[in-house]
Each structure stands twice: as C-alpha cells, then as structure tokens.
Amino acid sequence: MIRYIxxxxxxxxxxxxxxxxxxxxxxxxxxxxELRWVGCGVTKKAFMKELAEAYEGKTGTxxxxxxxxxxxxxxxxxxxxxxxxxxxxxxxDNPKEEDAKLHHVAWDALVVIVSKDNLINDISLSQLRxxxxxxxxxxxxxxxxxxxxxxxxxxxxVSGVGIMLRELLFNNxxxxxxxxxxxxxxxxxxxxxxxxxxxxxxxxxxxxxKRREGLKILKVDGVEPTKKxxxxxxxxxxxxxxxxxxxxxxxxxKAFIDFAKSAEGQAIISxxxxxxxxxxxxxxxxxxxxxxxxxxxxxx
Numbered sequence: 001m002i003r004y005i006x007x008x009x010x011x012x013x014x015x016x017x018x019x020x021x022x023x024x025x026x027x028x029x030x031x032x033x034e035l036r037w038v039g040c041g042v043t044k045k046a047f048m049k050e051l052a053e054a055y056e057g058k059t060g061t062x063x064x065x066x067x068x069x070x071x072x073x074x075x076x077x078x079x080x081x082x083x084x085x086x087x088x089x090x091x092x093d094n095p096k097e098e099d100a101k102l103h104h105v106a107w108d109a110l111v112v113i114v115s116k117d118n119l120i121n122d123i124s125l126s127q128l129r130x131x132x133x134x135x136x137x138x139x140x141x142x143x144x145x146x147x148x149x150x151x152x153x154x155x156x157x158v159s160g161v162g163i164m165l166r167e168l169l170f171n172n173x174x175x176x177x178x179x180x181x182x183x184x185x186x187x188x189x190x191x192x193x194x195x196x197x198x199x200x201x202x203x204x205x206x207x208x209x210k211r212r213e214g215l216k217i218l219k220v221d222g223v224e225p226t227k228k229x230x231x232x233x234x235x236x237x238x239x240x241x242x243x244x245x246x247x248x249x250x251x252x253x254k255a256f257i258d259f260a261k262s263a264e265g266q267a268i269i270s271x272x273x274x275x276x277x278x279x280x281x282x283x284x285x286x287x288x289x290x291x292x293x294x295x296x297x298x299x300x
Contacts, residue, residue, distance in 0.1 A: 071158050152180065
C-alpha cells in the first residue's frame, strides 16, 4: 500500500511539473506576442488600428492600443511602461523623453476647424497667427458675423498640436495664447466642442478631424488640405508622424517598426488617406530645409 502511494505520488508530481512547465511556456508565449501601444489620437486614427490588425494577422502578435496623447506616447515608452508609442510631435528638452527613439513613418497636417454651421471657409496664415496671438477676436474680421470668436486650445504646451502649431506659426514652442479657452483633455474633446458651437474655432490634426461629424475644415491661404496638396507642400501646415520605442528598437518592437516602414506597412498607411514616406519624400526635404535639420528624428 505504501509502495503504491509513492508510485502514484511520483506520477502526480510528474504531471504537476509537466503542467506547470506548459503553463510557464504559455505565459512566456503570451508575453512575447502582446505589445502595448500608447500615444496621440492623431497617430491612432491616422494608421495605428489598421497597421496593428495587419501585423497581428501576419505574425500573431497582438497590439493593445491605448490613447493618452503625444507626451504619453513618448514618455511612457521611454520609461518602459509601454512597448510602443505614437506621437505627432518631436521630442523636447525633457529628461523624461531622453530615452525615447522616434521613428518617422508618415505625414499629417494641422487643420483649422469650425462648426459646419459656421459661415467662413478660409483663413490666412497671418490671420491664424493673429488669432492665436490674441489680436483677432471677432468673426467679422474673418468674413463672418459680428460675434466674439471663442478660441479653444489644449492647456499646457506639450501636446502634439500644442507644440507643432506654435512651431509652425511662431517658431516658438513657448508662445502664449492669451484669448484661448484652455482645456485639459485631448484634441478629440476639442473637436466635439467645436462641432457643437458655431462660434468656436480650433486646430487639430487632419487624420482625426476628417473623421469627426459636424466639423468644417477651413482652407488656409485658399488651399484645401487634401492629400494631394499636403504631398506637394502647397498646404503649409504639414508635420511628421512617428512611432516610438525605448532606445534602439529590438525584438518584437523592431519587427513592428520594420513592418510599419515596409512596402506593405506603408501601403496600409497610405490607404487610410495618410501621407506615407514615399508620397511625402519631397516634404522631408522642405521640412528639413525650413527647420535647418532641427528635427533629428527625421534622419532615421
């Protein structure tokens, strides 16, 4: 009887060890084939969902997609909280962003948005500059009715739209917006507010704004922000879009970055109406000439 129990215990122990090893292998497999992405709503809507789905179908690796903004896309990835990030702005002089590596994968454009019920259709760059500098405050100055303009913008100055608009309009990321109503949340909230109020105006990324019902996207200096006009550089407010890794990408994150930059990945990006690298190759030259190589990420 004692001998039988010992033998049975041995079998049970072997089964337990074997099952436990299978469990560890399973956990290891799951961990190795799941990546977490955080970032701005613009890169998320520009291509990330479709790119992640295609990559999962090709490799089996699932990518969990979360928002959070451009700052989070850079900082969370830099400290290892996320495996991948997405951002519509460059890095800034901030220790929390030092370990982030930005990979240029596409182009976006900043667009001026109003409600579809608003009468105006066009704004000049000089008018937009005066608007954000607090010098233009009435819709009548833009060809609208005699009403106060309600300018809406993100609070702080480190969001993707916040930094890039200041850069493109003023060449100063510390520019103040004295008349803006500041909101603490993301650009998607701003888009919703503008869509419901004919007296408000704001700037967002086209990849997000073009999908929002109730919005009108204005021409800038008479140029509509079509894909063709962005590619040619005729539309002036274009900017790079990036994926983010912690340091030099490796392993599964490198595989995804490589996929995003491959012909297949770039075709997916382009199919969403977003300007891919090949389509925007002339933008790269113009952007670097304009900013004199300031954006080192564009050398990647």
